[in-house]
Amino acid sequence: MAFYFVQFLTGLASAASLFLVASGLSIIFGVTRIVNFAHGAFYMLGAYVAFTLTERFSGALGFWAGIVVASLVVAVVGVLVEMVLLRRIYHAPELFQLLATFGLTLMVQDLVVMIWGPNDLLGRRAPGFRGAVEFFGQNIPTYDLFLIALSPIVLGLLWLLFQRTRWGVLVRAATQDRDMVAALGVNQKWLFTSVFALGVFLAALGGALQIPRDAVHHALDLRIIVDVFVVVVIGGLGSIIGAFVAAVLVSELNAFGILIFPKISIILVFLVMAVVLIVRPWGLFGKQEAPARRTPGLTVNPWRPLSQGERIAAWAGLAVAAMLPLVSGDYALTVGSEIAIFVIFAASLHFLMSVGGLASFGHAAYFGLGAYGIAFLAKMAGLPMIACLLLGPLLGCLGAAIFGFFAVQLSGVYFAMLTLAFAQIVWSIAFQWVAVTGGDNGILGLWPEKWAAGPASFYWLSIGIAALAVAALRIITFSPFGYALRATRDSLLRSEAIGIDAKRIQWTAFVIAGTVAGVAGALFAYLKGSVFPDSLGISLSVDALVMVLLGGVETVSGAVIGAIVYKMLSIWLVSQTDLSKLVLGGVIVLMVVAFPKGIVGMLETLRNLRRRSEPAKPALLKSRIEGAE
């Protein structure tokens, strides 16, 4: 009994940091509507800076001052980020904000290693809280008791701040209607900046307070951010009390999950989150959101099928690509195959997010499922390669059918978070179910059969399948189904009003996208000769998003171009620099801020500009819209 009680207290103590970080994320989201992916990075920075400062300042006062000063320093960094970066993207679509803050996270990961080195750092114990209290023969660290007491105090202080100060009233008003707050003479710029500073301060404090409990290392950010997403989604985005309750719930699930269901401890939390989202999509304490903002400018260039000339150009491009084996060596062909595979993957995500308006942050799940599908069929069932290639992606299809059914019930950031959570579930299963998946060691020895074994023949196979997949997705985009899907993207209500079964259409799109991603994963397994849980990971999901973004979210052919450019760039970067994350993160941030339309989008804009300068706008169009207010 005492053992369980101590376990309960340990859970509560872990909840403290989680609550601090999650409440910061929630506060920032409430006002700015930005889901700050970089919140984990600020948490990690808090821990690192606090480590340095507490080593520098001696004595008990030095330690506590170091914790507070570290949080303040990181908050100042946050203010700079807000002023330089976020102010430019407040009106951008959610996807861009998530990506920009993810880019920041990547940059911080490399910067942290540059400054503090790659090794784990062990911080000082907290002065005055070094001992432990004995409880029925079990030891409870007094520092844990301190943390347990801290979170309700912080919760109370935040409540006072938001309920009893003018600043708090303004923030709550801006959470509801920021334009109206401006129309009453309040400068929201500084309101946003101060809110961001508070949120980052809380994240950094959460990190700084962890140093007596835990080693500081450069993977802290992703570890905490996934937990924090889960907490805010369960508690309700924007709700501080929700963040508190959910932080406790998640921490206790982790603490007891390990005891009771050690096998599925990682996925337990995600299962709870999925259930909450399905029952109460806006979280336990959240409020139902208004429909997501429409992407400005999304419909400026209406889509059209390829013209005759463009079709010839596409065939010519494919023909040139097919001639690559005549001129280049094996390495280039392997790279070429990989690029072709990622073209398929990016095109499948593009279909889901640009055509369907559903930006998935866990699309790698279906890629990885396709890869594992191949591994199971080839290694366990011993099927021939053709049969594997045809059947393997069905695992991706099945996964997409199950998860997609739940995911399409939501939209916007909640859709992004739920898909991320599902991908994490699949990743955890692959990671933990060692008996079947080999866990971290993966499944090795998956080589293509003789007819496809040579680099050239595998390359031809890859670009052939890529061309088929891209063409198929294009045909679907311009089919009646594609029009219906685009209608649900542009307005869910209006499309339902004209008799489109929106959820069914979106679900179908999700399954199509998942299956095509599975095809890419299947090829990838053969290319690498092995399958690892990485094929299901967050970073692969984000890679796909960046490819689509780089090519141009609003274009039809952007994904293909984006995948080619991105893959070449990243392979080249990794060979050129050790700081590939820093550069890649910088590129993502720059792209979101300066070139949100992507490569193809920019080319189209240029072409339209040239075309528009010739004939004047039709007069009819002008006179018709005049009457509208």
Next chain:
Amino acid sequence: MKLSVQDLNSHYGPAHILFDVAIEVGDGEVVALLGRNGAGKSTTFRSIVGLVAQRTGRILFEGKDVSDQPTHAIVSRGLGYVPEERRIFTDLTVDENLEVGRQPVRPNAPHWTREKLFALFPNLAEMRNRPGGRMSGGEQQMLTIARTLMGNPSLVLLDEPSEGLSPKIVEQMVAAILTMKQAGVSIVLSEQNLHFARLICDRAYIIERGRICYSGTMAELDARPDIRDTHLAL
């Protein structure tokens, strides 16, 4: 001159909404902006306070060109705006809604306190701690006006204050606006209801399809039934 709007043109995306709108308001004057639904009344107001991104033209407030300034800077000069949709902060109490609107005292404008505003709108005094979301439409309309007055404006843009209100509340609204006028606040009031405007206003502009097509005193307008029939009758 309190407010002078010159050559105001506004667009929403590709749609051109306002065409060379010009409006002038003298010190302490109450001016009506009349027009049918969709004529461009709300867009005119939104353009003046900088809530429409694509607009050109000059907006002189108290002699100073504010057309390049952001919304909050225009409003905190003393140009108050009461939107048509009311936009009460539904999660905030009456007191907190008023707090959001609070601005420093201005030398050239009447100073409103909560007490004065509760005297102006007695209904609000009884529900200081009620969330804005649990008030009737009329009470919300009073609260939006009171909230804007907390900024001590010298000029208020009132967008269709009588819309959707019961005749009894409209009467209270007329009394409140007349009190504001007596206190020395300049007012521009948009209306579809000529009767309501006649009770309060000195002069009127008529806007149709985004263009000002008539301006004159209320008395002159009353003498021109043809104008009323062409531009205002349903």
